[in-house]
Amino acid sequence: MTRASLALVVLGPFALLGLATVLTWVERRLLGLWQDRHGPNRVGPGGLFQPVADGTKILFKQDWIPPFADRSVFILAPVIGMMTVLLSFGVIPLTDTLWIAGNLNVGLLFILGMMGLGVYAVVLAGWASNSKYALLGGMRAAAQMISYEVFMGLSLLGVVMLAGSFNLRTIVSAQAGLWFIVPQGLGFCVFLLAGLAETHRLPFDLPEGENELGAGFHTEYSGMKFGMFFIAEYAGIVLISALIATLYLGGWRGPWLAPALWFALKTGVVVVFFILLRAALPRLRYDQLMALGWKVLLPLSLLNVMATATVLMLRATP
Template sequence: VPIIPGWVAADLDIGLLFFFAMAGLAVYAVMFGGWSSNNKYALLGGVRATAQTVSYEVFMGLSLMGIVAITGSFNMTDIVNAQKGCWFVFPQILGFLTFAVAGIAVTHRSPFDAPEAEQDLAAGYHTEYSGLKWGMFFVGEYIGVVLVSSLITVLFFGGWLPPFGFLSFIPPFFWFAIKTAFFIMMFILVRAALPRPRYDQIMDFGWRVCLPITLVNLVATAAVVLLLDQSAA
């Protein structure tokens, strides 16, 4: 994730695809963590977490295809530079909403924390863990929160770019940090404000609401981009 111009570990041309490839590997950690506990509640929590993560990663990926269609690139630095005139949250408001919802679900934060529901599964896939092992699950969860907040900043809110040109004298790192911190606080606020739905309601919401919205957003964006290209030609 590029923080400021030139400050990125690896400026890959397939940056978005690499993110989804690495995010998919997290499923195995949760699944094997629940299975190796030899506890039925932990196993069921691992199965729930795996199904939820795999499902919502589909919507997360589709919600970003509109941005890829506009910029013609998977490179995150190119995506940030393409937002100098207008942040993508405005033309891609549906993509932003579905990406934010999917981000909460993939990180298993409330209200999408059914894999860890105390009423159903004790503590979910980390029921049998304590001490450092238990703590590492939560470290991973909060790393995911920071990562998703950073991606929202980079992909929809201009990354290190200021909201107005006359504010460009402020260091780019400040804008990236303040935007990311805002979305981290939103994650915490949502956790405290919303109740937990049933697991079947979470899955139904994904496939019956998020999937159609992402497909409509993708088709509409592709049509507009095609019309603009034809009119320019």
Template sequence: MTLGFGILEIVVSLAAMLSAAAGLTWVERRLLGFWQDRAGPNRVGPFGTLQAVADGVKLLFKQDWIPPFADRGVFILAPAAGMATVLLGFAVIPVTAGWSVAGHLNVGILFFLAMTSLGVYSVVLGGWASNNKFALLGGMRAAAQMVSYEVFMGLSLLGTVMLAHSFSLVDIVMAQGRMWFIVPQFLGFVTFLLAGIAETHRLPFDLPEGENELGAGFHTEYSGMKFGMFFIAEYAGIVLIASMITTLFLGGWLGPVLPPVVWFLLKTGLTICFFILLRAALPRPRYDQLMMFGWKVLLPVCLLNVAVTGAAILLFSPTG
């Protein structure tokens, strides 16, 4: 019974994440249309709701072409690795107190950081295996950007871990019963948000895919469902980062009146809408500006946040 329930939980979670990532393409295009005073997708299905299905069918029927000059094995492996790492990251997300694929994992944050770290291999290998100069430049950009911002992402969570006295995501949510951590850890929240945008290379931090100078970046040579896997992994990454923000800083499933799962989905959905609004509102910086911002601004902010949090805990703790 327990094994069967566990398998069912995994299947439902995977189906929900893939459906959310696919449906998010329609949500983003509709919201961008609304904010930019245009229609957005409105032809396929009611209000364009079947546009994601139409795009998926089109990708399935596109020619699955592999360039003759590419490293075939690595070329095929790269998008699959990207999808796998993002989906594995969802295993530790506690939707409610009793609903998490990995259960009450006591090192949930470390597992999440490990999966985001492995995601860099996908874009680097995709750019390198394509044997294309523009794809290789995109892969190198992605490596430097993602490895750098992983440092700030990890440091931004130290204050949250210190306040909750645990690496477990369930314990962190329960520690927010009186106050969401976005209040005492606002600097950590802002840093994690910016690092999450850079990790998923979303606008305005989509430098690995800069169309105006790289064509499409690391996935220039990809087509068909291999390109689709990169595409879906990016949107699944948005859902993953939004879910982590909800869990770490917005109280997770905690809230009055409504069922816990509704609170979690509502907070995550509003965070995703904010991600999309950033794409509609902000221009893309130069690559050197992005890296300078990380090392010269975010790193000192992270260290300051850790120092202030530690001092506050020592000062106000009952045994301090």
């Protein structure tokens, strides 16, 4: 491993954490713009230092563990949530030759595996808190994440079939002539909705429904442990947006600008779209959320797989 690669591995997670922190300010400003109200505008120019103030407050806030909680599991849960998100970024290609960790032949499977492990964070947080509200939030989150990961994986099969590989660099290279969002529009829509549910974003933030569960699976958390869950959620938004840019929008490919700038621009557009959905859509009921997944998204994802396979077979037929 070269010094540059080692520096990227060491500094990459800190850069991602900083990006997730800045994203909290971006979301507040955009929500204020779209909802015709003031966003943060007191701390620094345009409220730019508000994330610094929030981070400082969380850092020095009392880190209290309820006496009725399972202490070791209670501490472990946010660590799992943070690590699974950060590890997923390691195999996403920023350019044709640049990764945080390295090029992995099964990079897409690795990311899906890390997302699957992320379920343990919310389940353990809900169970270890020994609180009925946290437990209900954890069970909701587990059912939601596991269910939508099924559709997320099926929606990506069309991309894998077109590219002939699970390697993310190969998938981007296969989009040289046409972005996969065109032939895989249906799969893209399913993946987008599954990504919203995976990151607990509105209108799919039922595990954190404050009108029902207080704060869901992290009701009993405070201080930096709560901050880890909070930052992991925003890092997850960036992760899903980066995956969409890589799998459906041509990754780093584009004219005139540098490849890394194209990748950042595409990822940023998807992040802004995620924030716009929060400003525009109300929260669904939990039964509506699960019904949407099993009754609508599952058949659509299977239809997309069958249609893609049929087209590829017809092309291969002499």
